[in-house]
Amino acid sequence: MTEHPAQTLADIQELRERSRRLAHGGVWLPALLLASLVVASTLLYQFPFHQPMSEMWRFPFWPGLPAQPRSHVGAYLFWFIGLPLTVLATGAWYRWRGRRMGVKVAWPWFALTTLATLALLAIIAAVPTRTVTAQYPDGWRGLLTPLLAVAVAAIALGVIERSRGLIFGGVWLGLIASWHCALGMGGLPGWVTWLLSGGEGPALGGQLTLLGLHRPGPVLMLAALPLLIVGLMGLRRTRGGTE
Amino acid sequence: MTSEPHPALKLDETTHQRVRLGILAVLSETTECAFAVLRDQLDLTDGNLSRHLRVLEDAGLVESRKTFEDRRPRTWLKLTRQGRKALREQVETMEKLVARLRVGDE
Numbered sequence: 140m141t142e143h144p145a146q147t148l149a150d151i152q153e154l155r156e157r158s159r160r161l162a163h164g165g166v167w168l169p170a171l172l173l174a175s176l177v178v179a180s181t182l183l184y185q186f187p188f189h190q191p192m193s194e195m196w197r198f199p200f201w202p203g204l205p206a207q208p209r210s211h212v213g214a215y216l217f218w219f220i221g222l223p224l225t226v227l228a229t230g231a232w233y234r235w236r237g238r239r240m241g242v243k244v245a246w247p248w249f250a251l252t253t254l255a256t257l258a259l260l261a262i263i264a265a266v267p268t269r270t271v272t273a274q275y276p277d278g279w280r281g282l283l284t285p286l287l288a289v290a291v292a293a294i295a296l297g298v299i300e301r302s303r304g305l306i307f308g309g310v311w312l313g314l315i316a317s318w319h320c321a322l323g324m325g326g327l328p329g330w331v332t333w334l335l336s337g338g339e340g341p342a343l344g345g346q347l348t349l350l351g352l353h354r355p356g357p358v359l360m361l362a363a364l365p366l367l368i369v370g371l372m373g374l375r376r377t378r379g380g381t382e
Numbered sequence: 383m384t385s386e387p388h389p390a391l392k393l394d395e396t397t398h399q400r401v402r403l404g405i406l407a408v409l410s411e412t413t414e415c416a417f418a419v420l421r422d423q424l425d426l427t428d429g430n431l432s433r434h435l436r437v438l439e440d441a442g443l444v445e446s447r448k449t450f451e452d453r454r455p456r457t458w459l460k461l462t463r464q465g466r467k468a469l470r471e472q473v474e475t476m477e478k479l480v481a482r483l484r485v486g487d488e
Contacts, residue, residue: 145480147400151407151473158411158423182469238451241416 142334167373174366187356199283220283253292284314308365315362325353406469409461417457
């Protein structure tokens with residue numbers, strides 16, 4: 140007697156999982172596009188991998204991280220053209236895949252969230268405030284970086300695609316960008332250095348230089364790693380997202 | 383003293399039917415799904431699927447939209463908010479029923 144409804148429930152669950160795989164098999168391409176954009180932004184920096192004798196950079200951090208860019212305008216254009224182009228390419232991919240596979244996902248919400256976040260970043264950065272004279276701006280203003288717009292884009296896409304990996308990738312990128320933008324490249328707060336020294340001595344703060352994590356190149360690669368893994372795993376699993 | 387009614391009494395006639403439950407399950411995972419894809423997923427004929435879809439549309443659980451793509455007509459189907467709620471309630475009721483029957487078997 141118990142077998143019939145239990146079997147029906149099991150069948151329904153299997154059907155849902157099969158439909159989910161079919162509907163969300165295209166997530167690999169936007170994940171790889173977002174990861175590529177983050178990694179490609181390494182080219183925006185004058186010294187992406189090594190520490191120069193002296194470095195000049197301005198706030199807001201238009202390259203993404205507080206390090207010297209090759210060109211401030213170039214960095215600004217990279218994100219404000221690159222991210223909308225990524226959204227456009229993602230939309231074209233989902234439209235093509237939707238027609239071919241006969242299943243659609245709510246990608247317009249991803250486009251809307253990403254573009255709105257980018258616009259919000261531009262608007263907040265343009266608000267006239269006092270000149271930031273300290274080496275790093277106080278509090279939340281240090282978080283005005285295009286990398287956070289990419290993080291929000293990844294989280295929005297993860298919610299739409301029901302991908303926990305993508306949501307994690309967005310949160311991971313956001314946390315890494317916030318860390319470096321708020322505390323400086325590889326910056327460690329006093330309490331962390333105090334803990335690392337076994338709870339002894341003054342809590343003066345410091346800099347993490349392990350694996351070059353005080354330079355934009357390694358930081359961006361680490362930040363994009365989860366998105367890259369989600370993209371490559373999805374590509375492998377679905378053999379191009381059309382199976 | 384009031385006792386909760388048996389879960390079997392809460393089963394909805396429209397959604398409890400196996401094929402219709404399958405339609406709701408497939409549509410719950412997509413924003414929109416083409417008629418042909420739904421038919422293939424459920425291994426049904428066009429006529430059979432159309433008949434069940436009509437019942438679900440009349441109950442306000444499913445919406446359909448007809449388009450022309452590459453000069454061919456195509457029907458897209460989506461779950462309404464009411465349909466999503468109905469599926470959730472139906473699955474919950476069935477889970478309660480299974481749990482109740484298991485207790486009865488022990």
